[in-house]
Amino acid sequence: MSAALIIDIILWASVAAVGFIAFRRGGAVLTTSLREGTMDFINIVPRIALGVIGSGYIAAVIPQEIITGWLGPDSGWLGVLTATIAGAATPGGPVIGFSIGAVAMKAGGGPPQVIAYVIAWALFAFQRLLLWEIPFMPARFVWFRAAVSLPFPFLAAAIAMAIGKP
């Protein structure tokens, strides 16, 4: 977990750095942004509580075999399409998404399909859009971004097929 510690240090150092810049602009700038940041935090905490504490249950009732059974190396573009839909439908945090990807690889999933799965999940996992992105950002932007992202799991799978990696 030392990687997480390094990330925490970088994160708080960045906060301190921009906070210091705000302070140099004057005390009023600092207090305004501190107040706004804290208000954002207070507003967001209940939603995150629901998301984090709830996602464990949602993930627990979705049978993972269904997701992993469809992604074999011979599944071709249909497999990529299935992988993309499965990625979008996968609930839960990074542990679940990557674990299913790893299981799919071990169970004989094709690398392009698993790439498509991981990228679709990273780009537009439905639960994350609802629980994380919508609370923080304008909904119009979120849907627009998700729609624009649709071709990219297919493009990534095509690149993976073309170069024969990983």
Add this chain to the structure above:
Amino acid sequence: MIVIAALVVVSAALVWRRDGIQGVTEILTHDLSLFGGILPRVLAGCLLGAFIAEVLPHEKVSRSLGPKSGLKGLLIGAAFGAILPGGPFTAYPVASALLAVGADFGATIAMVVSWTLIGYGRAIAWELPIMGTDFTLWRIVISLPLPVLAGALGRFVYVRIYPKGAPE
């Protein structure tokens, strides 16, 4: 929020029927500790977003990340997303702040997509240990062109859907 809450309650009930009360509490304690762990990062993300919104000069942002910033704006957005520390609780408030101070959809899309696909935070903490080094590195290499492409596609579509600028 209500839909999700209902979904959670139904799922928890299903877990309870399948695994008994022990299954329910097991997931609850695991998720509670996860929640406690990320709370400080959520605070850091909100503060970072608020500071950035306050500190970044608006004209400069709209010049280097605005609708007319061209390929350079998309590259800056993508680079920024790749180096941004923290999880969704950092990236989304910061992206939201950028939108508010004059970045366009294209550059912000490049930033968010780059953060999800190339950002080192998730790759180091989760993908590397679970998926292995080989897969992770190739996955990132394959992903490298995607943020700029997504941002460019976003701009291309945006000006066609909203030819007269954003409706508010």
